[in-house]
Amino acid sequence: DVKVTQSSRYLVKRTGEKVFLECVQDMDHENMFWYRQDPGLGLRLIYFSYDVKMKEKGDIPEGYSVSREKKERFSLILESASTNQTSMYLCASSFPYNEQFFGPGTRLTVL
Amino acid sequence: QKEVEQNSGPLSVPEGAIASLNCTYSDRGSQSFFWYRQYSGKSPELIMFIYSNGDKEDGRFTAQLNKASQYVSLLIRDSQPSDSATYLCAVNSGGYNKLIFGAGTRLAVHP
Numbered sequence: 762d763v764k765v766t767q768s769s770r771y772l773v774k775r776t777g778e779k780v781f782l783e784c785v786q787d788m789d790h791e792n793m794f795w796y797r798q799d800p801g802l803g804l805r806l807i808y809f810s811y812d813v814k815m816k817e818k819g820d821i822p823e824g825y826s827v828s829r830e831k832k833e834r835f836s837l838i839l840e841s842a843s844t845n846q847t848s849m850y851l852c853a854s855s856f857p858y859n860e861q862f863f864g865p866g867t868r869l870t871v872l
Numbered sequence: 873q874k875e876v877e878q879n880s881g882p883l884s885v886p887e888g889a890i891a892s893l894n895c896t897y898s899d900r901g902s903q904s905f906f907w908y909r910q911y912s913g914k915s916p917e918l919i920m921f922i923y924s925n926g927d928k929e930d931g932r933f934t935a936q937l938n939k940a941s942q943y944v945s946l947l948i949r950d951s952q953p954s955d956s957a958t959y960l961c962a963v964n965s966g967g968y969n970k971l972i973f974g975a976g977t978r979l980a981v982h983p
Binding site for chain 2: 794801802803804806809819851858860861862863864865866
């Protein structure tokens, strides 16, 4: 079975803090993705990566950065957390042109 | 802006009935189409994918694709209360299988 894991299920941070969200997949997938999901807005793509050290901006990259130093690990970084970044963050991975598999999600609250 | 549209619902059906979920997309170049199910507080899980015009059946689920009309649907036969969830339609866009998600349709199956 494909397994995508995320470092935390719930996270509470303060405004201005630097936040790291980690995602690890065990299926040797080339592609990895970070989404945020908010009520009424659906899933929105923040960043994705199609190879180690390769990344591309998604639809809402502002305020975020990513790192992919190893194929199995994709990190999302909130440089200076703000209250409008309170959300559910979902990581996914896939082979090219195939279905994406999602991790369990991290519910982040920024106070 | 490439879009995927779904009726937000809720779609309410009695147990044992057929639930019909619909999705339209704007990018004529899309080649891959996915249906995900998401229970409240959980991450999306893949139900079906379809690449070719016509119907694809998997147990109680049937995906239907009409590329000329840019329309994809999901039928759930013999609906069960456990099918109550939000159903996300996703369409590939561009290379590397970047997906665009609809906002989802909430399905409620009542006994």
